[in-house]
Amino acid sequence: MIFGQNTAQRSSDLCVSCGMCCDGTLFTYADLLDGEKVRVDMLGIPTGTHKKSGKDYLHLPCPKFDGGCCSVYANRPQICQRYLCDLTRGVLNGSVSYRRAKARVTALRKRRDDLLSSIPPRVQAEIGDKPHTHLYGLLNAARKVLRILHAGSGFTPDEVRFIERAFEALKRIDRNFDRTHLLRHYGDLMRLAHG
């Protein structure tokens, strides 16, 4: 498909206003192409290798995401050049208006910031020594802690609210941006909270 220049510019503008695939909101890693690791290491982006598959990846949040932009844009890894979330695809193919896409980005950023600033005390106590300032890492760590807390004494009201808000944020991510396996985990926590 050939996209109009204006449409392509709009999707680019959307990414500049978002950055959530770079800053740890949506993912904690991105797979690299075979043979790309050395070049990405030289850019100063932390990388690793999946134990099972042997595939290389870069860690997110990416340290090259600076002031809302990619500071190595011209040399960014292939995955970064190729990745399009569902929202950008929607803007490009005309199924989502730019205005609506912007509103979805703004709404998710707000939900993310609300969650990061309202971590329940018992969860914070367990994960507080780790730098969970980014949504995906926080929710992944929190779901394990919440499971243990529930098995011990059940949830407190603030933990139930946190689970509900996380579930809503993950539904939006899954529906508008990219599939996330965390949605299933928080669906299970919702059933425990309201079962």
Ligand code: SF4
């Ligand atoms: S999450 Fe989507 S809209 Fe946001 S920066 Fe990434 S590709 Fe662009």
Ligand code: SF4
């Ligand atoms: S290299 Fe650039 S585009 Fe790729 S994750 Fe880092 S900041 Fe984002």
